[in-house]
Amino acid sequence: MPVDRPPASLKTRGRTLDHAASVYDMLAPIMTLGLEGRYRRRAIELLQLGGHERVLDIGCGTGILTRQLAMVLDGSRCDQAVGIDAAAKMIAVARRKATDLANLRFETALAEKLPYADDSFDAVVSTFFYHHIDRDLKALSLAELRRVLKPGGRAVIVDVDTPSSLFGKLCAWSGYWLFRQEEIRENIQGQLRDALTCAGFSQVQKVSHHAGHISIFYLEN
Numbered sequence: 001m002p003v004d005r006p007p008a009s010l011k012t013r014g015r016t017l018d019h020a021a022s023v024y025d026m027l028a029p030i031m032t033l034g035l036e037g038r039y040r041r042r043a044i045e046l047l048q049l050g051g052h053e054r055v056l057d058i059g060c061g062t063g064i065l066t067r068q069l070a071m072v073l074d075g076s077r078c079d080q081a082v083g084i085d086a087a088a089k090m091i092a093v094a095r096r097k098a099t100d101l102a103n104l105r106f107e108t109a110l111a112e113k114l115p116y117a118d119d120s121f122d123a124v125v126s127t128f129f130y131h132h133i134d135r136d137l138k139a140l141s142l143a144e145l146r147r148v149l150k151p152g153g154r155a156v157i158v159d160v161d162t163p164s165s166l167f168g169k170l171c172a173w174s175g176y177w178l179f180r181q182e183e184i185r186e187n188i189q190g191q192l193r194d195a196l197t198c199a200g201f202s203q204v205q206k207v208s209h210h211a212g213h214i215s216i217f218y219l220e221n
């Protein structure tokens with residue numbers, strides 16, 4: 001008799017969140033001080049998506065942003081908003097919520113080894129993923145991001161950055177101490193910015209900074 005196996009997550013040094021998949025949507029607003037909706041709206045605005053474009057969400061978690069991206073695109077086409085995450089349980093939650101949109105798709109995949117052809121997306125977005133991977137994986141996954149992004153394509157990254165205020169320092173270092181997460185310390189020390197600068201994009205712009213420790217970066221390939 002066939003046995004139902006739990007979905008397999010992929011092996012990575014990145015900090016995957018299988019264990020938090022069922023409660024992630026309740027925890028995320030606490031972790032982002034209720035600002036995650038604003039970050040998502042800003043990311044969508046910055047990408048300025050045309051109806052027929054194809055967009056990738058890297059480290060999509062439960063897929064809230066990916067779903068919002070699908071809703072601004074032309075709903076009649078397949079596969080237009082694609083979310084990937086290494087945690088199979090996150091993807092399972094995202095898929096359960098995605099049954100009503102034909103142009104939305106989720107896949108268990110690694111940011112450092114994207115299963116897509118060169119130049120296959122018009123835009124890429126990633127929110128709160130880059131503090132889950134170390135310096136080498138940041139470089140690898142940004143190289144992959146550039147590989148799948150068309151020449152001239154746009155990308156937006158939202159993540160923990162070097163704090164600019166006492167409040168920002170408190171938030172960022174609390175995250176580090178709470179989770180004992182070395183990758184958060186690396187972002188605090190500016191390693192995300194450094195990785196973005198070295199990745200070879202034609203444009204890297206920090207467009208805004210929030211709560212003293214979260215930056216939104218706009219990139220062009």
Ligand SMILES: C[S@@+](CC[C@H](N)C(=O)[O-])C[C@H]1O[C@@H](n2cnc3c(N)ncnc32)[C@H](O)[C@@H]1O
Binds near residue numbers: 016
């Ligand atoms: C903090 S969550 C962010 C989720 C979502 N983007 C958001 O803004 O709410 C980080 C996600 O990165 C995923 N992740 C960690 N390492 C990964 C890797 N190497 N490739 C793809 N996803 C990874 C985790 O499983 C987790 O779902």
